[in-house]
Amino acid sequence: MTDGFHLVVEALKLNGVDTIYGVAGIPITDLLRLAQNEGIRYIGFRHEQSAGNAAAIAGYLTQKPGICMTVSAPGFLNGLVALANATTNCFPMILISGSSDRAIVDLEQGDYEEMDQLAAARPYAKAAYRINRPQDIGIGIARAIRAAVSGRPGGVYLDLTAEVLGSALDVETAKKSLVKVVDPAPPQPPAPASVARALDLLASAQRPLVILGKGAAYARADEEIRSFIETTGIPFLPMSMAKGLLPDEHPQSAAAARSYAIGNADVVMLAGARMNWLLSHGRAPLWSENTRFVQVDISPTEIDSNRAIAAPVVGDIKSVFAAFNAALKPGQIKRQAAWTDEIGKRKQQNVERMAARLNADPSPMNFSSALRAVRNALATQPDVYIVNEGANTLDFGRNIIDMDKPRHRLDSGTWGIMGIGMGYAVGAAVETGKPVVAIEGDSAFGFSGMEIETICRYELPVTTIIFNNNGVYRGDAPGAPYSPTGLLRGARYEKIIEAFGGAGYHVTDTPSLTKALSDALASGKPALINAVIDPTAGTESGHIQSLNPRSAAAPKK
Ligand code: ADP
């Protein structure tokens, strides 16, 4: 005889799952022990939200569903935020939670950790399933894997009752019940007519622009995309997590002339980027109402979400760009010299305008000077993965830290969520084996800061830099009572990592920051740099101040 525990582990292994992120407890402790004994790497966290965030970013980085395991009710709910965030960002992950006695839960008789988890998960997941019989474990896990990675990727919830885990099944029936998923994310080539329509529209443009989103980065179509962009000469703009898909230094990057390029383009191709708040919904004043669109996306219902799309191309980005490249006739899309020259000129002007701010060396440091110091240390380290969250820390970080390689920038993403920092850092370090630098606002860091212990326990090459300005966005005036955005003045965050045996640095100027980061990276060991920033430097809400609701009673400016 065998049991549910063994079947779950065998089903995961059969489908290539090699890592589980989670927090132990009833009823999954033995499941985690067994998985570890059977050769699956287990990474244990201090909070399920971080475990879930690690699984989500693992999914983004590998195109395989990241697995997070939690206990019932509260552990499950802690993980649910990460599942919802994964779904929102189109990252494939599976949250597997143990659950309490169905009979007691359904009659609300007050079980230990009682909750109808399946119902709670469903609105926030791409799919949600419960396995009620041991002979269904194989098919249930297969379904969860396919749901997570096929089409538009997302978060899947899988409910495993304590009863199923503990149920016995004869070995023969068990063996037959396992399912190895064949081709979990099959290519979805576009219709040839949609390809021709898109190329015709781009060929008719005088001021074309390509916007690359994290869907394009996820698709691992790096060569296909680069070839199309370089052959056509069309300028491109990367969304934040698509930075590095083509290097930020690429001559066709329009990033330093973003508003000009968006506002003046006559045809824009969105590739794996939704026209959501991060693109101002395609509305004025950023956008012109005359701009026409090509949109490449795997999800048909993404088309026409905010603006009419003249040339929809529904398919997976790798197949779509391969089809573009194959169908493109020589000279069909001509380089638009007047347009690219004008973008080049504006880039130059903006870079020069920024240079003064970037090269200043105020004391205490501000966001620009501290990020310049970080950039200097990273200049010779293209393999480093960057995690970035905060408000000003995020907005300045996105602009100042150039990326050279695809999928190396991991940030607050579609929700602008705080709390992904340490989870993403652990996930990236574990999955890639490469160094990670997490650039964190002091408030942002607090949401997942206890995972510094996790980083030290597994000796991961993660350096966390805290931009410490004593508050959410900025600090309070000296001596003033703590405001809703205030945090402890002069907090010594570096002592946290020292408690766990890692290296702590306290820096107050740019040369020390560059040196601390260089030393930390050279050591390959866990480090935390407390970078003291001017408490008056931050702007409320960073670059999205306009989204703060205004009182209707306030006098109009
Ligand atoms: P960004 O925030 O970078 O603008 P979004 O997360 O808004 O990017 O958009 C990602 C888009 O990419 C989603 O609409 C998703 O459906 C799409 N997508 C994800 N994977 C693929 C793929 N392999 N091929 C095509 N589109 C994809």
Ligand code: TPW
């Ligand atoms: C889960 C609201 C947006 S940005 C931010 C908060 C709390 C922190 C900004 O301060 P920080 O950065 O990190 O010190 P900086 O560079 O400006 O000084 N809860 C969640 N998500 C969000 N987005 C918030 C609250 C918020």
